Amino acid sequence: MTLLEVRDLHVEFSTRDGVARAVNGVTYGVEAGETLAVLGESGSGKSVTAQAVMGILDSPPGRITGGEILFEGRDLLRLPEEERRRLRGARMAMIFQDALSALNPVLSVGYQLAEMFRVHQKASRREAAEKAVELMDRVRIPSARARAGDYPHQFSGGMRQRIMIAMALALEPRLIIADEPTTALDVTVQAQVMELLADLQREYQMGLILITHDLGVVADVADRIAVMYAGHIVESAPVRELYGEPGHPYTKGLLDSVPRLDQKGRELDAIKGLPPNLLRVPPGCAFHPRCPMARGVCRRDAPPLQQIGAERSSACHFWKELLDAR
Amino acid sequence: MPAEPILQVRDLVKHFPLTQGVLVKRQVGAVKAVDGVSFDLRRGETLGIVGESGCGKSTVAKLVTRLERPTSGTIHYKGADVAHATGRELKALRRDIQMVFQDPYTSLNPRMTVGDIVGEPFDIHPETAPRGERRRRVRELLDVVGLNPEHVNRYPHQFSGGQRQRIGIARGLALRPQIIVADEPVSALDVSVRAQVMNLMARLQEEFELSYVFIAHDLSVVRHISDRVAVMYLGKLVETGSDTEVYEHPTHPYTQALLSAVPVPDPGAAAARERIVLRGDVPSPADPPSGCRFRTRCTKAVERCAREEPVLAVPAGLAGEAGPVRHPSACHFAEERGPVGTL
Numbered sequence: 001m002t003l004l005e006v007r008d009l010h011v012e013f014s015t016r017d018g019v020a021r022a023v024n025g026v027t028y029g030v031e032a033g034e035t036l037a038v039l040g041e042s043g044s045g046k047s048v049t050a051q052a053v054m055g056i057l058d059s060p061p062g063r064i065t066g067g068e069i070l071f072e073g074r075d076l077l078r079l080p081e082e083e084r085r086r087l088r089g090a091r092m093a094m095i096f097q098d099a100l101s102a103l104n105p106v107l108s109v110g111y112q113l114a115e116m117f118r119v120h121q122k123a124s125r126r127e128a129a130e131k132a133v134e135l136m137d138r139v140r141i142p143s144a145r146a147r148a149g150d151y152p153h154q155f156s157g158g159m160r161q162r163i164m165i166a167m168a169l170a171l172e173p174r175l176i177i178a179d180e181p182t183t184a185l186d187v188t189v190q191a192q193v194m195e196l197l198a199d200l201q202r203e204y205q206m207g208l209i210l211i212t213h214d215l216g217v218v219a220d221v222a223d224r225i226a227v228m229y230a231g232h233i234v235e236s237a238p239v240r241e242l243y244g245e246p247g248h249p250y251t252k253g254l255l256d257s258v259p260r261l262d263q264k265g266r267e268l269d270a271i272k273g274l275p276p277n278l279l280r281v282p283p284g285c286a287f288h289p290r291c292p293m294a295r296g297v298c299r300r301d302a303p304p305l306q307q308i309g310a311e312r313s314s315a316c317h318f319w320k321e322l323l324d325a326r
Numbered sequence: 327m328p329a330e331p332i333l334q335v336r337d338l339v340k341h342f343p344l345t346q347g348v349l350v351k352r353q354v355g356a357v358k359a360v361d362g363v364s365f366d367l368r369r370g371e372t373l374g375i376v377g378e379s380g381c382g383k384s385t386v387a388k389l390v391t392r393l394e395r396p397t398s399g400t401i402h403y404k405g406a407d408v409a410h411a412t413g414r415e416l417k418a419l420r421r422d423i424q425m426v427f428q429d430p431y432t433s434l435n436p437r438m439t440v441g442d443i444v445g446e447p448f449d450i451h452p453e454t455a456p457r458g459e460r461r462r463r464v465r466e467l468l469d470v471v472g473l474n475p476e477h478v479n480r481y482p483h484q485f486s487g488g489q490r491q492r493i494g495i496a497r498g499l500a501l502r503p504q505i506i507v508a509d510e511p512v513s514a515l516d517v518s519v520r521a522q523v524m525n526l527m528a529r530l531q532e533e534f535e536l537s538y539v540f541i542a543h544d545l546s547v548v549r550h551i552s553d554r555v556a557v558m559y560l561g562k563l564v565e566t567g568s569d570t571e572v573y574e575h576p577t578h579p580y581t582q583a584l585l586s587a588v589p590v591p592d593p594g595a596a597a598a599r600e601r602i603v604l605r606g607d608v609p610s611p612a613d614p615p616s617g618c619r620f621r622t623r624c625t626k627a628v629e630r631c632a633r634e635e636p637v638l639a640v641p642a643g644l645a646g647e648a649g650p651v652r653h654p655s656a657c658h659f660a661e662e663r664g665p666v667g668t669l
C-alpha cells in the first residue's frame with residue numbers, strides 16, 4: 001500500500017480580486033522509505049499541496065474543492081478534524097522553513113520537545129524531559145542535556161532547524177513533509193542539515209516529501225522529483241532521468257537557467273517572461289507564453305500528465321520531440 | 327595586461343560598538359564586522375565577494391558606498407578617499423558609486439511611482455540632467471533594463487520581484503555611475519527570473535562600461551558573473567584570485583569546504599564529489615578566535631593557528647609554483663586538494 005497518495009487535488013483561494021486556483025489536479029504518491037522532491041517556484045502550489053495534506057491550510061481563504069488524500073489507505077479529507085489532529089505529529093509531521101517563527105519563543109526547546117510526548121503519549125513530566133534530551137542528541141545537538149533549557153533565540157539557524165527536525169521526528173511518524181528546510185541556512189550548514197535529514201529518513205524508513213525551489217539541494221537526496229508550475233505537476237520522474245533528460249520544457253528551462261559551479265559561461269539560457277498570475281492563468285498549457293516550443297495547440301488545449309516512460313510522466317504535447325532532440 | 331584599478335580598498339575596518347546601560351552607555355566590546363579588508367577593483371571587471379551570513383560582506387558594500395563610515399582604512403577612488411570624504415566631495419563621489427540592494431520589496435518606496443523612484447537621483451544631483459529632460463531619461467532607463475516605459479506611473483507593488491529588481495537597477499544606473507555595488511541582487515528572486523536579471527547585469531556592464539562589486543552567498547552565482555573572486559570569513563578575506571584560481575584551485579580550507587558544500591543540480595556529479603562537511607557554526611564576530619579565525623572549524627588546525635594569524639598573500643609554499651595555484655590565500659597550510667566540484 002502506498003503510504004501517501006494525493007489524487008486530483010484542487011485548492012482554491014478566494015481573494016478580493018477573484019478566485020486563485022493554487023492547486024489544479026495534483027496527483028502524487030510517496031512510499032515508505034522514499035524521498036519525493038516537489039520542485040517549483042513561488043506560487044507553483046507546492047506548499048499549498050503540502051498544507052492540504054497536513055490539514056493546516058488556512059481556510060478561509062483557502063478551500064479544497066476536489067480530490068482525495070489517501071494516507072495509509074484512508075481518505076484524510078473525509079476524517080473528522082479530531083482524528084486528523086491525532087494523526088498530525090504522530091503519523092505525519094512537518095518541518096518548516098523558518099524555525100525561528102515555527103518555535104515558541106517563550107518556552108525552552110526542551111519543554112517544547114517534551115510537550116510532544118506529554119500530549120500524544122501522556123508521558124510524565126520527567127519521562128518526557130528525558131526523551132526530549134535523547135531526541136536532541138539524536139539530531140546531533142552538542143551537549144544536549146545542558147542546552148535543553150535554552151530558548152530558541154539562543155540557538156544558531158542550523159541548530160534551530162535541527163530542533164525542528166527533532167520535533168518532527170519525536171513520535172516517529174511515517175511521513176515527514178519538509179517545506180524548504182534549508183533555504184534560510186548558509187551552504188555549509190545546509191549540507192549538514194540535509195545530511196542529517198537523509199540519515200534519519202533512512203534509519204526510520206519514513207516517507208519524505210521535500211519541498212524546494214533549489215534544483216541543487218535535491219539532486220543528492222531525492223529518489224523522485226515532481227516539478228510543479230502554476231498549480232499543476234508538469235513532470236514527474238526518477239532523479240537521474242529528470243536531470244539527465246528533462247521531459248518538459250519548463251524543467252529543461254529551469255536546468256538551463258541555473259548558473260553552475262562547474263560550468264562558466266557569459267549568458268544563461270533564461271526562461272523568458274514571468275510566472276503566471278494565478279488569478280489569470282493562461283488558457284491551454286499554463287507555460288505556453290514562456291515556452292520556446294509552444295505552438296497553436298498549446299494555446300488551446302491543456303496537456304494532461306501522461307505516462308512517457310516506465311516511471312515518468314510529462315504534461316507537454318511535445319515531450320517526444322524534446323526527448324528526441326537530445 | 328590587467329586594467330588599472332578604479333577602486334583601491336586598504337585595511338578597511340568597521341567595528342560596531344556594543345554598549346551596556348540605559349542612561350549612561352558604556353562600551354563593553356565591539357562587533358568586528360569588517361576587520362582589515364584590502365582589495366582592488368579594476369576598471370570594467372566584476373569582483374565577486376562571497377561568504378556566509380555574518381561574515382561582513384554587506385558591511386563592506388555599505389562602506390564602499392559610504393552608507394557607513396569606516397572605523398579605519400582607506401578607499402581610494404580617482405585620487406579621492408571615499409572613507410574620509412565629506413560634504414560636496416562625498417556627494418560627488420556617491421554619484422559615481424551606486425548601490426543595488428538585495429530586497430526589491432523593501433528598497434523601493436511603496437508610495438512613490440516608478441518614475442519618481444528612478445528619477446529621484448536627478449533631484450538629488452540636479453546638475454546631471456536639466457529638469458525638462460528628466461522624464462525622457464527615466465523612460466530611457468526603464469527601456470534599458472527591460473521594463474515597459476509606459477509603466478512610469480505605476481507603483482512598486484504592481485510589479486513582480488524580478489521587475490522590481492530591474493527598477494532598482496535602473497535607479498542605480500540613472501547617474502551613469504562608474505561603479506555599482508550590488509549586495510545579493512538576485513538572492514530574493516525565483517530561479518527562472520534570477521537568470522534574466524544576471525544576464526541583464528552582464529549586458530549593462532558592457533554597454534555602460536561599469537565595474538561591479540558583486541556580493542552574494544551563492545557561489546555558483548558569483549562564479550558565473552565574476553572575473554575575480556574574494557572569499558570572506560568573519561570580517562576578513564581568506565582567499566582571492568581569478569575565478570579559475572579560486573574555484574578550480576582553491577588552497578584555503580574554508581574555500582574548499584564551501585565549494586564542496588555547494589549543491590550541484592546533477593545527481594551523478596553530486597554522488598561522485600567529495601564532501602567536506604564543516605563542524606559547528608561561525609563564531610561570534612564580537613569575540614573572534616585568536617590567530618586564524620577559521621581554526622575552530624578547520625580540519626587542519628594546529629597550535630600554530632591559534633597563535634599566529636595568517637596573512638592574505640601568496641603562500642610561501644606555493645610561491646615557486648606557476649599557474650593558477652599561485653594566488654593569495656590566508657592559511658599557514660595552504661595547498662590544493664585537487665579540483666573541487668568539477669567532475
